[in-house]
Amino acid sequence: MFLSAVGPVLTSLLRVPRPAAVAAMSTGTFVVSQPLNYRGGARVEPVDASGTEKAFEPATGREIATFKCSGEKEVNLAVENAKAAFKIWSKKSGLERCQVLLEAARIIKERRDEIAIMETINNGKSIFEARLDVDTSWQCLEYYAGLAASMAGNAMIFKPSPFTPVSALLLAEIYTKAGAPNGLFNVVQGGAATGQFLCQHRDVAKVSFTGSVPTGMKIMEMAAKGIKPITLELGGKSPLIIFSDCNMKNAVKGALLANFLTQGQVCCNGTRVFVQKEIADAFTKEVVRQTQRIKIGDPLLEDTRMGPLINAPHLERVLGFVRSAKEQGATVLCGGEPYAPEDPKLKHGYYMTPCILTNCTDDMTCVKEEIFGPVMSILTFETEAEVLERANDTTFGLAAGVFTRDIQRAHRVAAELQAGTCYINNYNVSPVELPFGGYKKSGFGRENGRVTIEYYSQLKTVCVEMGDVESPFENQ
Numbered sequence: 001m002f003l004s005a006v007g008p009v010l011t012s013l014l015r016v017p018r019p020a021a022v023a024a025m026s027t028g029t030f031v032v033s034q035p036l037n038y039r040g041g042a043r044v045e046p047v048d049a050s051g052t053e054k055a056f057e058p059a060t061g062r063e064i065a066t067f068k069c070s071g072e073k074e075v076n077l078a079v080e081n082a083k084a085a086f087k088i089w090s091k092k093s094g095l096e097r098c099q100v101l102l103e104a105a106r107i108i109k110e111r112r113d114e115i116a117i118m119e120t121i122n123n124g125k126s127i128f129e130a131r132l133d134v135d136t137s138w139q140c141l142e143y144y145a146g147l148a149a150s151m152a153g154n155a156m157i158f159k160p161s162p163f164t165p166v167s168a169l170l171l172a173e174i175y176t177k178a179g180a181p182n183g184l185f186n187v188v189q190g191g192a193a194t195g196q197f198l199c200q201h202r203d204v205a206k207v208s209f210t211g212s213v214p215t216g217m218k219i220m221e222m223a224a225k226g227i228k229p230i231t232l233e234l235g236g237k238s239p240l241i242i243f244s245d246c247n248m249k250n251a252v253k254g255a256l257l258a259n260f261l262t263q264g265q266v267c268c269n270g271t272r273v274f275v276q277k278e279i280a281d282a283f284t285k286e287v288v289r290q291t292q293r294i295k296i297g298d299p300l301l302e303d304t305r306m307g308p309l310i311n312a313p314h315l316e317r318v319l320g321f322v323r324s325a326k327e328q329g330a331t332v333l334c335g336g337e338p339y340a341p342e343d344p345k346l347k348h349g350y351y352m353t354p355c356i357l358t359n360c361t362d363d364m365t366c367v368k369e370e371i372f373g374p375v376m377s378i379l380t381f382e383t384e385a386e387v388l389e390r391a392n393d394t395t396f397g398l399a400a401g402v403f404t405r406d407i408q409r410a411h412r413v414a415a416e417l418q419a420g421t422c423y424i425n426n427y428n429v430s431p432v433e434l435p436f437g438g439y440k441k442s443g444f445g446r447e448n449g450r451v452t453i454e455y456y457s458q459l460k461t462v463c464v465e466m467g468d469v470e471s472p473f474e475n476q
């Protein structure tokens, strides 16, 4: 959750590993030993608490931190810090702000591996993917540095998910080192209660939320009470349409990219894969063959392509979706089972085998609901009109994809798909220049791209008279 506030400070204890220490870091070794809140340019313990949370290393199931959830007083202090930094930052010139962002981007590049390793330890995604995510973050900073003259000048309070409290602190420290005023980027840890304190705070001017639809509704209700603008980046159940004239090799690659990055825990995944009847058998066979070859295991190893899911309850939930799919008549062609990698230290990790379902129908739970796990549902179709109707028959609208060699059809279909992002002949690519966000219950507002500036700034009209005032009341 990102919150910009109109309107600094303390010290630390997560061990911030320096590159040399990080190079030696392996799965099963990291423990948080410094505070996880960040305020006024330093790590701090919260001054009050609304409960505690535990964070785990998904690869091993090992606890890596128990931390206090920030209470109302701590949130108030973070807002005060943000307000103080806002006064300084918003008055800086575009060039000065640009320099800070470029320096932050440079430090991120320099510490790429260290940050990626922390991400992998905390959320379980493979190191290969985590590095790409880190690249996206410095690219994003460089992109907006180029737009610095129109930059909004906001201060921010970030509440990470309680499952992944660690790496946001690295970002906070990097901003400080890059020259951002103390208090410009603050981190408060916690769950729902901490989020509520933020959303309800009078001086928080904007709420940007990334999460599920049910929580998004609650955020919108709270924002409504404060008449606050919000950005909602919510869930999805996106369609991926494969026409029989596609390049099959690319379509299969696209389907895997659309389903199995970050163990399927990607909001815009194309989990409803509609395949035209003529090629359904050949396509499915190849998708299954490649899915069975995905290397599952220790996410810090270079050749791993699928690590563990985020936590034990979520793994159980995803496996439950597979069970209910079977009960409702779907066929499991591969995967959908808990998985125990050979390495004994990984035996309590949250692994499962990637799953392909066929014989699916549009009314099945696995086809209608967001699973947020490595589960692909394959459906067949005959005509363009039919598949468009079925693809749009959902309350979500985050993303969609189409594979075809017919460029006119590709654009016709993309124009009809009710989704914030439509991929043609690829999937899940996300250059920072392109705005990202949803239609329907997938939310509103955009992240990335030039347009996002609009969602984080206010328009102010200043009307200046250069001559004399003309008035109908003159000389009356």
Ligand SMILES: NC(=O)c1ccc[n+]([C@@H]2O[C@H](COP(=O)([O-])OP(=O)(O)OC[C@H]3O[C@@H](n4cnc5c(N)ncnc54)[C@H](O)[C@@H]3O)[C@@H](O)[C@H]2O)c1
Pocket (backbone or CB within 6 Å): 001, 159, 160, 161, 162, 190, 191, 192, 193, 194, 195, 196, 199, 210, 211, 212, 213, 214, 215, 216, 218, 219, 232, 233, 234, 235, 236, 266, 267, 268, 370, 372, 398, 438, 442, 443
């Ligand atoms: N559209 C996007 O850009 C995008 C990106 C990533 C994930 N997602 C979506 O996020 C969901 C998965 O994430 P999740 O399981 O962490 O979602 P979630 O809704 O359970 O939690 C998200 C965040 O909301 C906080 N929260 C929970 N209740 C709250 C309340 N009442 N008030 C304020 N804050 C509250 C949580 O602590 C957490 O930080 C999926 O639906 C996924 O599609 C969307």
